[in-house]
Amino acid sequence: MKEEYKKLKKLIERADNILIITHRGPDFDAFASSLILKSYINTFYPKKNVVFKTKQNPSQKIPLMDEITIVQEFNTENEELVIIMDAGGWGMCVQKGDTIQVTKAKVAIIDHHLTKGIQADVVINDQMSSTTEQILDFCMSVEKRYKITPAVSILGQIGIVYDTGRFAYDNTTPHTYEMMAKLTSVYRLNIEEFEYKSAKFPASSLTPIKVYIENIHIIGDMAYTYINKKDIESLGITQIGINGAYEFVRDNIIRYIQGVHWGFILKPSSTVQNEWKVSFRSSKEYQEVATIAEALGGGGHQYASAAVVSADEGNQAAEIVLSTVNKVITPSSSPSQVL
Helix, strand or coil: CCHHHHHHHHHHHHCCEEEEEECCCCCHHHHHHHHHHHHHHHHHCCCCEEEEEECCCCCCCCCCHHHEEECCCCCCCCCCEEEEECCCCHHHCCCCCCCHHHCCCEEEEECCCCCCCCCCCEEECCCCCCHHHHHHHHHHHHCCCCCCCHHHHHHHHHHHHHHHCCCCCCCCCHHHHHHHHHHHCCCCCCHHHHHHHHHCCCHHHHHHHHHHHHCCEEECCEEEECCCHHHHHHHCCCHHHHHHHHHHHHHHCHHHCCCCCEEEEEEECCCCCCEEEEEEEECCCCCCCHHHHHHCCCEECCCEEEEEEECCCHHHHHHHHHHHHHHHCCCCCCCCCCC
């Protein structure tokens, strides 16, 4: 058994009150891995109080989602162990008003991103395809009696399929396929249906999609876009509409413009005034956007990363990001300089 696995197992055994949190705007890997971990603790340590807190629910129904506790703030309470899932530390998890980062509890991190995180009592990160694959490997390694239930099987497939781009990304390894074989032997997920549902967006996203497209700027091989608060207010755009538009433009437009290979998109926070989330995407082996996200206090994958910036308007947030890009990117690190 890996030494880090032993350390986490001991931390779980010694804590009566366990809190699980993940990054802001959780994706399916974050939800799946957190719910799998909670299920493991509930099964083998039924007397422990374990809570998985997030500020939003998944965009579609998934198993065990009734185990999610929705909160407005992550505040320190009676926790003795905090487990951070799918993030390297507090920076990607907390917002203004949250106090959990000053907790006196032990802290464990389970992640798979390349970016460096905070110091913690234990850090588990073998840079697997997903945090879902990592936590399943932990569960199967530390507990011989561990059995994959249909719910865990579905969650495991959802988390791995989502974070590997249906096994198209380089983070897919033979171990990933071995894990999928174990999961599908219990229940076979309809991947086509899952991807179809994941790709759908609400009709309220049509207007912000139009705004995002109108605001696209192309500089050399990079494209970026944003939405301003005045547009949101004058057009009556909802947060749900923005979220759907943001994901659609990020995943289907930014890198698909001829001559463009990477870029970023911004959206306002739904909970913090004057805070903007920026997502970076790059074509494979083109621009390592994780270094830019790190410079902004964020992180993520080599070619898919995110961060948070503070600004009054979207165009101002874009200028902040561009300034950081120009400090990080040099002619030797990118096919063309940004400005």
